[in-house]
Amino acid sequence: MKNRTGKLRVLGFLGAGLLAGSWVHIAQAGDILVADCLGHKVNRIDENGNFISQFVPVNGGGLAFPHNMIWGPDGNNDGLEDVYVIGLQSQAVHRYDGITGAPIHGSIFASALLTNPVDLVFGPDRNGDGVDDLYVLNNSGFNRVLWYDGPTGNFGGVFINANSGGNYNNAEFMVFGPDVTKDGVPEFYGTSAANGIIFRFNGATGQYIDQFLSGGAGYFSGRGLVFHTDGMLYIANGGGNSMVRFNGETGLEGEVFVPAGSGGLSNPHGFMFGPDDNGDGVGDMYVASQANASVVCYDGVTGDLIRVLVQPGSGSLLAAASVLFLPDPCPWDLDGSGSVGTSDLLELFAQWGTGGSADFDERGAVGTSDLLILFANWGPCP
Ligand SMILES: [Ca+2]
Numbered sequence: 001m002k003n004r005t006g007k008l009r010v011l012g013f014l015g016a017g018l019l020a021g022s023w024v025h026i027a028q029a030g031d032i033l034v035a036d037c038l039g040h041k042v043n044r045i046d047e048n049g050n051f052i053s054q055f056v057p058v059n060g061g062g063l064a065f066p067h068n069m070i071w072g073p074d075g076n077n078d079g080l081e082d083v084y085v086i087g088l089q090s091q092a093v094h095r096y097d098g099i100t101g102a103p104i105h106g107s108i109f110a111s112a113l114l115t116n117p118v119d120l121v122f123g124p125d126r127n128g129d130g131v132d133d134l135y136v137l138n139n140s141g142f143n144r145v146l147w148y149d150g151p152t153g154n155f156g157g158v159f160i161n162a163n164s165g166g167n168y169n170n171a172e173f174m175v176f177g178p179d180v181t182k183d184g185v186p187e188f189y190g191t192s193a194a195n196g197i198i199f200r201f202n203g204a205t206g207q208y209i210d211q212f213l214s215g216g217a218g219y220f221s222g223r224g225l226v227f228h229t230d231g232m233l234y235i236a237n238g239g240g241n242s243m244v245r246f247n248g249e250t251g252l253e254g255e256v257f258v259p260a261g262s263g264g265l266s267n268p269h270g271f272m273f274g275p276d277d278n279g280d281g282v283g284d285m286y287v288a289s290q291a292n293a294s295v296v297c298y299d300g301v302t303g304d305l306i307r308v309l310v311q312p313g314s315g316s317l318l319a320a321a322s323v324l325f326l327p328d329p330c331p332w333d334l335d336g337s338g339s340v341g342t343s344d345l346l347e348l349f350a351q352w353g354t355g356g357s358a359d360f361d362e363r364g365a366v367g368t369s370d371l372l373i374l375f376a377n378w379g380p381c382p
Pocket residue numbers: 073074075076077078079080081082097098
């Protein structure tokens with residue numbers, strides 16, 4: 001079973017928030033990026049957490065205090081999506097080649113009106129060109145959300161005005177999630193470090209809706225949040241050193257998912273559901289544990305500790321703000337042996353006619369075209 005990052009990236013903004021994790025049930029570990037906010041760099045680690053390299057070196061492309069990272073549109077015309085990183089102190093959205101980490105066009109993609117940006121996401125098209133646009137959460141006393149044309153980064157306008165509703169301040173992370181107004185546009189959901197509230201705004205208009213939830217399960221200080229495929233909203237309870245979850249439709253039924261301090265968890269920040277780490281066939285949870293500079297992996301169903309993936313301070317990590325999965329360079333190696341051969345061919349036939357890791361062209365069923373792709377990549381992985 002192999003990584004399905006390609007499918008995640010095809011989903012665009014849905015993959016980044018609304019349906020994050022939709023690919024993880026059939027994923028296998030690959031390399032992972034870790035944003036080091038105090039080290040002003042992005043580390044690349046392997047599936048066992050071993051440091052490989054600085055994907056973005058210290059202050060590379062002018063980056064200062066990287067917070068969250070996402071995949072976004074191809075910026076250098078190589079046909080592959082690239083990595084977009086919020087620089088809180090560099091006051092910009094930076095863009096790096098998704099393979100090499102090289103800055104694209106000096107790295108600055110968007111910077112207009114940014115003073116203290118903390119999060120970014122591609123979301124609903126605002127200018128009617130049919131292409132997702134980029135939303136940036138700016139936290140400077142009162143919050144506001146700005147939007148930029150998705151392909152160019154040109155400033156579009158203000159989506160949510162400062163303090164426009166619910167006393168939304170000390171923002172940390174945001175996502176687009178369930179469409180409560182039923183107009184076909186997902187709503188905006190944001191956390192605050194100052195409280196246990198999820199603030200909800202109309203995804204089409206930016207108007208304040210309500211407090212989607214307020215407290216429960218010991219939640220009092222928000223960081224990253226993910227609407228997962230199990231219908232639950234997962235939230236990093238930064239101040240409480242725990243991970244909590246709620247019913248993703250109602251905001252009720254709060255419960256602790258990862259108990260405080262499990263695996264050394266300390267001020268959890270960004271997190272993702274990603275490759276299956278403990279071999280039960282279901283994707284697991286990867287959490288950037290900011291205050292002790294580590295990344296911790298928990299069972300994606302139970303929340304039980306699997307392992308400390310990145311040991312505190314490994315790779316000169318000073319503070320972990322977020323994680324991002326890199327695409328698998330060899331998805332045809334179905335059994336992870338390091339080469340494409342007979343065993344992978346047998347696995348492909350075992351999946352024939354069904355969806356699965358051998359559905360390379362993502363048509364929904366394994367067939368002749370997938371067989372040809374496998375033969376085209378026969379031999380050692382790159
Ligand atoms: Ca590219």
